[in-house]
Amino acid sequence: MKCNIKALSWSEEKTFADKQSKLIEKSEMKLMEIGYTLVSRNTYWIVYDLAGHREVFESPEDLYKYSYRKRYNHAALKTPTFVVK
Numbered sequence: 001m002k003c004n005i006k007a008l009s010w011s012e013e014k015t016f017a018d019k020q021s022k023l024i025e026k027s028e029m030k031l032m033e034i035g036y037t038l039v040s041r042n043t044y045w046i047v048y049d050l051a052g053h054r055e056v057f058e059s060p061e062d063l064y065k066y067s068y069r070k071r072y073n074h075a076a077l078k079t080p081t082f083v084v085k
Contacts, residue, residue: 023060027067034074036067 008016013077025046031038045063047055049070057063 023064027060027064029064030067030071034071036070 009035024040027045028038031047035050039046039048043058045057045060047063048064049055055066059068
């Protein structure tokens with residue numbers, strides 16, 4: 001859900017900015033764990049994967065969703081296989 005930031009009070013705007021910065025920090029940690037590179041710009045974020053492909057995100061929510069999905073898929077690939085004798 002998009003929010004019109006111009007209609008927010010100062011305290012609501014501060015809370016909104018804090019929430020977005022936390023999402024960006026969490027995304028950066030998740031992407032660093034799997035070896036992806038995150039490049040921050042003023043209004044957007046660029047993510048480079050291990051093969052060099054690029055993804056561009058304009059909202060912190062989309063960036064977090066992408067990093068969560070990639071981290072989850074990466075963890076699913078590394079699940080150990082147990083052999084019972």
